Amino acid sequence: MLNTAAPSQTAPAMPDVALATLGNACAGRQTADTLKLLCEQLRPQRRVVHTGDVIYQAGERFGNLYILNSGFFKIVNLSADGREQVVGLKFRGDWLGFDGIAGSRYSCDAVAMDTGEIWVVPYESLLAACVACPPLLQVLHAAMSREIAHDRDSLMSVCTLPADARVAEFLRHWAESLAERGMRTDEITLRMTRAEIGNYLGMTLESVSRALSRLARDKVIGFATKGRRDVQIPDVRALTAFVQRCLAPAPTMLQ
Amino acid sequence: MLNTAAPSQTAPAMPDVALATLGNACAGRQTADTLKLLCEQLRPQRRVVHTGDVIYQAGERFGNLYILNSGFFKIVNLSADGREQVVGLKFRGDWLGFDGIAGSRYSCDAVAMDTGEIWVVPYESLLAACVACPPLLQVLHAAMSREIAHDRDSLMSVCTLPADARVAEFLRHWAESLAERGMRTDEITLRMTRAEIGNYLGMTLESVSRALSRLARDKVIGFATKGRRDVQIPDVRALTAFVQRCLAPAPTMLQ
DNA sequence: CGTTCGATTGAGGAAGATCAATTAATGTGG
DNA sequence: CCACATTAATTGATCTTCCTCAATCGAACG
16 A cells, blocks of 8 residues: 555554654654554554454453554443443554453453554563563553543543533544644544444534534534535634633533 | 451551451452552552642652552542543552653642552552562553543443432442442441532532432432431442432333 | 531523434445 | 435424522531
C-alpha cells in the first residue's frame, strides 16, 4: 500500500520504514515511535480485522493484550441484567485488554468499528520482554496510566456537562485524538450511529441528533454534502468555546 | 494498638503479624497477603494521614505511588474551567497515583477522608523491585487493571441507572468493598456528605437525600439512631434487588 | 447557647426522555 | 438500474425525572 499523501483518518497500516515519514504530523511522532519500539521488541503477530469483528469478549480467558496499529474500536461493558454501555473508544497506538489482567478474564467486549490492524501480544511474553527492555515496561505503564486518566475524564464529562456540551466535547476529543496521531481533523467520519454515540455519552439518540443540529446551526460544525456521518470541524477551538458557553449560564454543580 | 475484635470498617493499621488473624474474614485474606508481600519487598515509608490531608495534587510532579493500608480516600478530577468531580473512592489495599505515570504529573487530587496509613512507594524503586520480584509486577498490573475495570463500571452506572438505583448501587459497591477487605457491612459509616456522594454519582445532594429516604422507607437500608451518616444494611442483596426494581418496567399492581 | 453546617422535604420548573411521524441513506432482489 | 425494504437520522409534541429554590430541622461546635 502506497501512502505518500497526508495521513487520513483511516490510519493506514503503513510499513515500519514509513513510520518516520508521517508528513507534517509531528504530533503523530510519539505514537509512531512507540509503535516502532513495540514492533521491534515484541515482533507481534499482526492481525487484520474488519467492522464488527470481536477482538475479545467479556468472560473470555485473558491471555493477550492488543496494540492497535490502525482502525477504530469500541469497548463495551455488559451488566448481569443485560445493560450495555460503550465505555471507551480506541485508536491507533492504544492498547486493548488491560481489563483482563486482574481477573484472568476480560471484563468487557472489544469490537472493531472499521477495518484495521492489531498486534497480538501475549501478556506473558510481554512481561518477559519488559524485564529485558525496561523502556518497554515504561510504555506499558504509560498506556495503562493514560487509560485510567482518560476514563476519569469521561466520568467527569457525563457527570458535569449538559447534553449539548457532552456532544461537543465528544467531537473535540475525537478530533484531538486524531490530531495526536497526525491525522486530519477538519473533516472526520463518525463511525458510530447516533444511538452508539448516545449510549457512550449517556443520552438518547434523539438528544445527540438535536445537539449536532444545534452545533451545525451555530456553525461550530458542518455536515458534508452527502451523509451526516461526516462532520466538518473548521476550528476545533470553536467546540471548546461551545462547551464553555453551555456551562456559562448556570454555575458549576456542587461547591 | 491492640485489635482482637472483628475487623471494623475503620480498617485499623494492624501489625503484620496480625494480618493472618483477620477473624472470619477469609475475604480479606487476599488483600492482606498482597499488602504483606508489598511491605516485605518494598519496605515502604509509612505515613499517617488525617481527614482532609492531600496525598497529591493535580499538576504536582509524579514520583510516588501510594498503597493504602487503612483509611478512606477520594480522587477528585479538576477541569480547566473549574469543574470538580469525585471520580473514585479508595480503600485499604488500593493504590493511588497511577494517573501520574503517563504525563509525569498527577492529573487529579487524592484526599484522605479519614485517618489512615499510606505506604509511600517511589515509582522508580518499585520498578527496580519488580525486576527482582516478578510477582510484584503482577500485583502492580492487577491493581491498575482493577482500577480500569472499575472506572468502566462507574461510567456504566452513571449512564444507565436512574438516580435511586445509582445510590443503591453506590451503597452496594461500598458494602462489597468492605466485605472484600473483611470488614463489617451490616452498618457502614458514609464518610462523605450528601453533596460529595451526589457529585460522585452525577446528581444533586437533594436527589441523594431523597433516594436514601426512599431506600429507608422500603426497609432496604436503615438509619442508625443517631446521625444519618451511619447506614444499616441488613441484607446487601436487597440493594441489588432494589436496583433491578428501578430498572424493571412499571410494576403493575395485581394481575 | 447561639451559630453553622449538613440533611430533609416540598413546590415549581427545565433538561432531556419518550413517543410518534417524516425523511434520508443503505441495502436487496428482480 | 430500479422498486422496494430496511435501517438511520431528523424533528415535533408530550411527559418524566431530576434540578433548582426555599423553608425547616437536627447535629456538631466553639
